[in-house]
């Protein structure tokens with residue numbers, strides 16, 4: 001991935017509908033050859049930003065440039081930024097071959113050139129043998145592959161995708177997602193992808209921009225977004241977390257000592273600038289807590305009573321009462337010991353505790 005010069009630059013872009021601000025002062029650099037995902041809840045402005053990049057809307061303020069060229073006022077068909085939607089939008093009366101070849105007409109190619117390019121796409125998307133079929137004769141996954149092939153047949157360097165996998169069943173969704181990522185990397189395409197599915201965003205992206213109410217809450221690698229969220233909103237939106245309010249009561253070498261109600265945590269200081277007396281929100285992912293039916297020794301150990309559990313195949317999720325605290329803990333190796341019951345003992349590595357400034361103090365989110 002080339003991170004030196006952004007392929008797409010979004011600078012201070014705003015867009016309103018009437019007096020509703022759908023996008024407010026959004027800035028985002030998209031590196032060439034990267035896979036960037038816009039992630040956020042319904043109505044937060046993801047589609048609006050995508051349509052601004054594709055040219056279906058004009059920004060009210062700010063500008064968007066692609067390869068250094070200002071896109072404002074450049075019509076959709078001149079932007080070379082195909083947009084693939086959740087609805088495959090294939091022409092129903094055309095075959096797979098004709099659908100893929102459609103965009104090539106503008107280039108006035110020879111019949112052989114069309115055949116070569118369409119054949120290349122058919123093979124790239126595993127559609128060989130299906131070229132004579134009509135869209136209604138294809139599965140959802142096949143239709144979406146045709147839509148991708150049609151979007152890329154002209155050799156575009158940018159691909160925009162707005163929830164393109166939403167109509168597929170869970171297994172097909174993962175299959176097409178992995179194919180898409182592999183292809184994007186192989187072709188070096190700059191991809192922007194919209195989803196409200198956290199797992200999808202984490203698995204497919206180089207970078208994720210988390211949206212909240214028309215603004216970007218955080219941009220980062222999937223790892224940082226998940227383990228180093230910069231706000232409670234991001235931490236909550238990209239997964240499940242235990243949030244506990246507390247205060248820093250001591251500093252001991254590389255560690256901060258944080259007291260939350262009856263529990264005292266030892267937290268590796270890492271890059272935190274917190275000092276004694278600061279109010280913090282402790283963020284702990286459920287899978288970071290080790291659970292056992294036998295007492296454990298050391299720092300960051302405590303006990304509680306299982307209130308309920310939920311079997312999810314790859315793990316068991318427990319809700320544990322340690323009044324006044326309530327814990328959510330994921331046991332990732334359920335087959336090892338089956339369900340736990342009654343009193344359990346919890347342990348946590350000090351590196352697996354994330355701290356945020358308490359939002360009682362920071363009201364900006």
Ligand SMILES: Nc1ncnc2c1ncn2[C@@H]1O[C@H](COP(=O)(O)OP(=O)(O)OP(=O)(O)O)[C@@H](O)[C@H]1O
Pocket residue numbers: 017020022040041042043044045046047048049196
């Ligand atoms: N053409 C329009 N006219 C008026 N309001 C609009 C228009 N397009 C979008 N909006 C509003 O702007 C806000 C952002 O919409 P947008 O479609 O960008 O959200 P989104 O994050 O993509 O949501 P979803 O995940 O549900 O598709 C919403 O409140 C929506 O109702």
